[in-house]
Amino acid sequence: MAQKLKTDHILFATVVMMVFFGLVMVYSASSVMADLKMGHSYYFVARQLFWVVIAVGVMMTLKMTHYRKLQHPAVAFPAMSIVLMMLIAVYVLDAKQHRWIRFGFIGIQPSELAKPALALFLAYFIALRARAINNRYTLLPALLAVGLVTVSVVVADLGTAVVLMLSAATVFFVAGLDWRYVMIAIGIGLVGCVAAVAAKPYRLTRIIGYIDPEYKIVYRVDSKLHTHVSEYLKRSLTTKDTSYQSEQSKIAVGAGGPMGQGLSMGKQKLLYLPEAHTDFIYAVVGEELGLFGTVGVLLAFGVILWRGIRATVLIPDEFGRYLALGVTTMLVVQGLMNISVVLGMMPTKGIPLPMISFGGSSLLSTLASLGILMNVSEHAG
DSSP states (O other): OOOOOOOOHHHHHHHHHHHHHHHHHHHHHHHHHHHHHOOTTTTTHHHHHHHHHHHHHHHHHHHHOOOGGGGGGHHHHHHHHHHHHHHHHHHHHHHTSSEEEETOOOOOOOOHHHHHHHHHHHHHHHHHHHGGGGSSHHHHHHHHHHHHHHHHHTTHHHHHHHHHHHHHHHHHHTOOOOOHHHHHHHHHHHHHHHHHHSHHHHHHHHHHHHHHHHHHHHHHTTEEEHHHHHHHTTTTSSSOTTTTHHHHHHHHHHHTTOOOOOTOOSTTTTSSSSTTTTHHHHHHHHHHHHHHHHHHHHHHHHHHHHHHHEEEEHOHHHHHHHHHHHHHHHHHHHHHHHHHTTSSSOOOOOOOOOSSSSSSHHHHHHHHHHHHHHHHHHOOO
């Protein structure tokens, strides 16, 4: 008689609480703006609830599907292929931003779907080639796969591309990749990041605005402001103050103090803080729920990290190990990147806070990944 698996109640409860908390915070952060711009205060939270229903259904399906059924080329390769085709299609269908494929009122962001697809592919491929991880016949196909996805994503979404690269690097490192290849990968990644930043004036402006907010170094190098560097930076300016979002975010977090202003009582979301219900929702948490709220979110990601590492260590097979590690790394890295941006510890980058920020594609990708992680954790004992 088959042994009945036990649900990872700690991970499951944490995810449910974060999704519910996200709905509450999306409404609090967006209700005023939604009423002004959309004519209904429930506009954004209703859309988020729609995606919650779909994403939870996907999560539960993957939670109840044995993870080893995913260890098949008929799963791993089509997942990567579909995501790559969507990433190519989005350049044509969304010629301006290269981010969205829209079906009526529903929008899909392929870069978000690339996260679980890449985690699944890497787990399958590395488990298949685990004993020859440093062989060129392993490294070259893996580099090609990771490179294709990352390059396809980086044009429109540098933050997600960084999450993908760091997650892939972590999985390869744990799998036993030789240090020289690790250093080569780091070098290629850094060169790629520099090229991606330089290719987009607004990205370069954000970096310089973070490192040199008063442009003293730029002025020293370019005192007349007529050289190519300054003109290149000027092309991306949509506001005179490039650090505006970061400053407003820090004001919101600081205003919250230890206890916060109270749920829905925050003021920075009243058209002061851009993207209050999406990329900067953590600032709203800080203003309204204070230090306790922000620490609570950090602890929730800490629980996901703990359960993910536990599953990675205890699961007996390599596919499950690398699958749990890849999914955990992607979720935690993305969460920490978003929080770091909000607190001014990193340059401004548009990347959502998993399960908390408004966004259907992000929620679907996150809960699908967590459904897989729950399944692996339940088989880890």
